[in-house]
Amino acid sequence: MGLENIPNIKEGDDLAKIIVEAAGKQNFKLQDRDVVVVTQKIVSKAEGRVVELDSVKPSKLALRVARRARKDPRHIETILRETVEILKMRDAHLIVETKHGFVCANAGVDRSNVVGGSKAVLLPLDPDRSAQLIRDGIKALAEVDVAVIVSDTFGRPWRIGQTNVAIGIAGMKPIKDYRGQKDMFGYMLRVSLIAVADELASAAELVMNKFDRVPVAVVRGYSYIEGEGTVREILRPKELDLFR
Amino acid sequence: MGLENIPNIKEGDDLAKIIVEAAGKQNFKLQDRDVVVVTQKIVSKAEGRVVELDSVKPSKLALRVARRARKDPRHIETILRETVEILKMRDAHLIVETKHGFVCANAGVDRSNVVGGSKAVLLPLDPDRSAQLIRDGIKALAEVDVAVIVSDTFGRPWRIGQTNVAIGIAGMKPIKDYRGQKDMFGYMLRVSLIAVADELASAAELVMNKFDRVPVAVVRGYSYIEGEGTVREILRPKELDLFR
Numbered sequence: 001m002g003l004e005n006i007p008n009i010k011e012g013d014d015l016a017k018i019i020v021e022a023a024g025k026q027n028f029k030l031q032d033r034d035v036v037v038v039t040q041k042i043v044s045k046a047e048g049r050v051v052e053l054d055s056v057k058p059s060k061l062a063l064r065v066a067r068r069a070r071k072d073p074r075h076i077e078t079i080l081r082e083t084v085e086i087l088k089m090r091d092a093h094l095i096v097e098t099k100h101g102f103v104c105a106n107a108g109v110d111r112s113n114v115v116g117g118s119k120a121v122l123l124p125l126d127p128d129r130s131a132q133l134i135r136d137g138i139k140a141l142a143e144v145d146v147a148v149i150v151s152d153t154f155g156r157p158w159r160i161g162q163t164n165v166a167i168g169i170a171g172m173k174p175i176k177d178y179r180g181q182k183d184m185f186g187y188m189l190r191v192s193l194i195a196v197a198d199e200l201a202s203a204a205e206l207v208m209n210k211f212d213r214v215p216v217a218v219v220r221g222y223s224y225i226e227g228e229g230t231v232r233e234i235l236r237p238k239e240l241d242l243f244r
Numbered sequence: 245m246g247l248e249n250i251p252n253i254k255e256g257d258d259l260a261k262i263i264v265e266a267a268g269k270q271n272f273k274l275q276d277r278d279v280v281v282v283t284q285k286i287v288s289k290a291e292g293r294v295v296e297l298d299s300v301k302p303s304k305l306a307l308r309v310a311r312r313a314r315k316d317p318r319h320i321e322t323i324l325r326e327t328v329e330i331l332k333m334r335d336a337h338l339i340v341e342t343k344h345g346f347v348c349a350n351a352g353v354d355r356s357n358v359v360g361g362s363k364a365v366l367l368p369l370d371p372d373r374s375a376q377l378i379r380d381g382i383k384a385l386a387e388v389d390v391a392v393i394v395s396d397t398f399g400r401p402w403r404i405g406q407t408n409v410a411i412g413i414a415g416m417k418p419i420k421d422y423r424g425q426k427d428m429f430g431y432m433l434r435v436s437l438i439a440v441a442d443e444l445a446s447a448a449e450l451v452m453n454k455f456d457r458v459p460v461a462v463v464r465g466y467s468y469i470e471g472e473g474t475v476r477e478i479l480r481p482k483e484l485d486l487f488r
Contacts, residue, residue, distance in 0.1 A: 161439025195405030
């Protein structure tokens with residue numbers, strides 16, 4: 001269920017309150033064990049993770065990269081400031097590891113050109129905490145115990161097209177563990193760990209039309225494993241990654 | 245909606261008929277524009293893509309790889325026979341490109357130990373065609389026009405855990421294209437192509453408990469773009485892949 005009626009988000013907005021009110025407006029009552037998926041962009045805007053590009057002084061590296069990639073050097077600079085390691089820098093592509101440990105294009109930094117100057121929207125500083133605050137807020141306001149996923153749209157190697165994945169988690173375990181188990185035919189399961197948080201984020205994307213105002217979706221009926229949960233459980237340590 | 249009541253599938257079984265009957269048994273009526281997601285394993289079994297490991301003579305390479313990986317050399321041999329290119333071969337990990345162009349672990353070959361000898365279940369020869377046959381069969385039997393996705397569970401770099409992706413498609417376009425468009429705030433969309441077929445496969449996985457008999461799920465209400473569609477649209481050409 002996509003939540004419509006979410007207004008344009010400004011710094012300081014209370015997302016939990018806005019989500020509960022938006023649900024109310026479409027007569028949708030949040031329930032215990034719902035999974036509320038919130039897109040990164042509104043979380044970042046509410047948390048003030050927006051940089052005026054006019055205020056950014058690009059480094060020499062940013063200037064060189066921008067020239068080759070034909071991009072705005074101030075935009076490149078904001079990306080590099082969010083980066084701890086560059087995996088690939090080729091043509092207009094910049095695949096990096098962010099401070100959080102996410103591997104994605106452009107450190108997840110969105111560029112916007114709005115009236116009043118160009119801006120860059122950065123990822124939340126601590127998306128698990130962002131998810132937890134929304135979860136706590138919904139509990140306080142609506143007296144329901146939901147899981148919250150902050151989602152973003154990432155590309156991936158081998159396959160064309162992006163999918164939504166989880167970048168912050170609260171109230172659920174992100175992985176379902178089938179290790180060492182057999183299916184009903186006695187087959188040893190090749191599948192061992194399912195990243196259900198990413199699958200929930202992907203499912204939610206299907207109802208989030210990017211042109212309408214649907215930055216929040218609720219998944220009902222999925223029997224997740226309750227628990228603290230953190231997105232770090234889905235991030236593969238560099239040493240265990242065959243492609244780093 | 246997961247479809248229960250799917251029996252153990254044998255070579256030659258008519259999956260369309262089995263799906264329509266299973267839906268009927270739980271009073272679920274398939275509708276036009278439903279997306280029917282079918283797991284690879286039952287498709288492969290219905291198509292007889294099962295190899296008795298006793299009949300497999302491993303090559304010298306398979307014997308060496310198996311010794312290092314502590315795996316059954318006949319299993320390794322079945323994987324190598326499905327492979328066109330090895331991306332990574334390290335310890336027990338074998339990440340390859342399959343004949344279809346999928347990049348995945350073990351060429352998607354499942355190992356099973358059932359009464360009567362060990363078997364390997366291979367991917368369908370042409371999963372788009374498998375999807376098309378199921379779609380045509382459902383249309384003939386139930387007079388509804390559905391899209392069909394054959395799904396499998398793949399790992400990915402950077403992130404722990406596997407997710408379901410599409411390996412065969414019929415009746416829908418696998419990608420939603422946002423290129424060159426702006427959202428309602430005038431933001432240029434960083435997101436350009438969404439791999440909705442993979443997101444639908446992921447959504448379906450959430451109702452497919454691997455221990456129960458739920459190898460088929462139906463997604464209702466998603467407004468996909470009708471069309472021929474093929475999984476090849478989601479496979480990134482090697483030359484355009486930053487990580488090959």
